[in-house]
Amino acid sequence: MRTHVVDHPLVAHKLTVLRDRETTSPTFRLLTDELVTLLAYEATREVGVVPLDIETPVTATTGVTMSTPKPLVVPILRAGLGMLDGMMRLLPTAEVGFLGMVRDEGTLLASTYATRLPEDLGGRQCFVLDPMLATGGTLAAAVHLLAERGAGSVVCICLLAAPEGVAHLESELGGLDTPVTVVTAALDERLNDKGYIVPGLGDAGDRLYGIA
Ligand SMILES: O=P(O)(O)OC[C@H]1O[C@H](OP(=O)(O)OP(=O)(O)O)[C@H](O)[C@@H]1O
Numbered sequence: 001m002r003t004h005v006v007d008h009p010l011v012a013h014k015l016t017v018l019r020d021r022e023t024t025s026p027t028f029r030l031l032t033d034e035l036v037t038l039l040a041y042e043a044t045r046e047v048g049v050v051p052l053d054i055e056t057p058v059t060a061t062t063g064v065t066m067s068t069p070k071p072l073v074v075p076i077l078r079a080g081l082g083m084l085d086g087m088m089r090l091l092p093t094a095e096v097g098f099l100g101m102v103r104d105e106g107t108l109l110a111s112t113y114a115t116r117l118p119e120d121l122g123g124r125q126c127f128v129l130d131p132m133l134a135t136g137g138t139l140a141a142a143v144h145l146l147a148e149r150g151a152g153s154v155v156c157i158c159l160l161a162a163p164e165g166v167a168h169l170e171s172e173l174g175g176l177d178t179p180v181t182v183v184t185a186a187l188d189e190r191l192n193d194k195g196y197i198v199p200g201l202g203d204a205g206d207r208l209y210g211i212a
C-alpha cells in the first residue's frame with residue numbers, strides 16, 4: 001500500500017480552518033469540497049487514458065481521453081458524501097457507488113448498513129471517499145469489499161489519517177493483489193482513547209451534517 005500526503009500550502013491553509021472548532025457547518029462543507037478537488041488532482045495521477053486523434057483549428061494532433069470502463073467513485077456515508085461533489089468536479093464522467101458504514105462508538109468496530117455497488121467491478125479503478133482514516137477499520141472493510149468484487153485498483157482519499165490507521169490498513173491489505181493507495185491532506189499525531197484523531201477536526205459527519 002502506498003500513502004501519499006499532499007504537501008501544498010493551500011491544502012494546509014484550508015485544513016487549518018477546517019480543524020478550527022469555531023468553523024461552522026456551511027464553511028466546513030465548502031472547505032471540504034475545495035480540499036477534495038485539490039486532493040483529487042493528486043489521487044487521479046494514474047487514471048486511465050487512451051490516445052485520441054483530434055483536429056485543432058490549425059492541425060491534426062493526438063491527445064488523450066478517459067479510457068473505459070469509467071472509474072467508480074465510492075463515498076462512504078455519511079461523511080464521505082461531503083466529498084462527492086468536489087471529486088465529481090474533476091472526474092465528471094465517473095460513475096458513483098455508495099457504501100453506508102458506521103463505527104460503533106464503544107468497540108470502534110465498523111459495520112455496513114448500505115451497499116449500492118456493481119456486483120462485478122471488472123478491473124475498474126475505484127476512488128473511495130472518506131474524510132477520516134482513524135483506526136482504519138472502515139476503510140479496510142470498504143477496500144476488501146471492492147477487491148472481492150474485482151476492483152482493478154483502489155485509491156482512498158481522506159482529509160486526515162492517523163498513523164495507527166495507516167499501519168492497520170498496511171497489515172490488513174498487504175496480502176491483496178489489488179493495488180491500494182491512500183491520499184491524505186495530513187498524517188496526524190495519533191488516536192486518543194476514544195478513537196478520535198489528534199489533533200484532528202472532531203467528528204467529520206457531525207461537523208458536516210449536525211449531530212446524528
Ligand atoms: O477509521 P475508523 O476508526 O473506522 O473511523 C473512521 C470512520 O468514522 C467516521 O464515520 P462514522 O462512523 O462517524 O459515521 P458518519 O460518517 O455517519 O458520521 C468517519 O467518517 C469514517 O467513516
Ligand SMILES: O=c1cc[nH]c(=O)[nH]1
Pocket residue numbers: 132134195196197198200201202203204205
Ligand atoms: O477523529 C475522528 C475519528 C473518526 N471519525 C471522525 O469523524 N473523527
Ligand SMILES: [Mg+2]
Pocket residue numbers: 079203204205206
Ligand atoms: Mg461520524
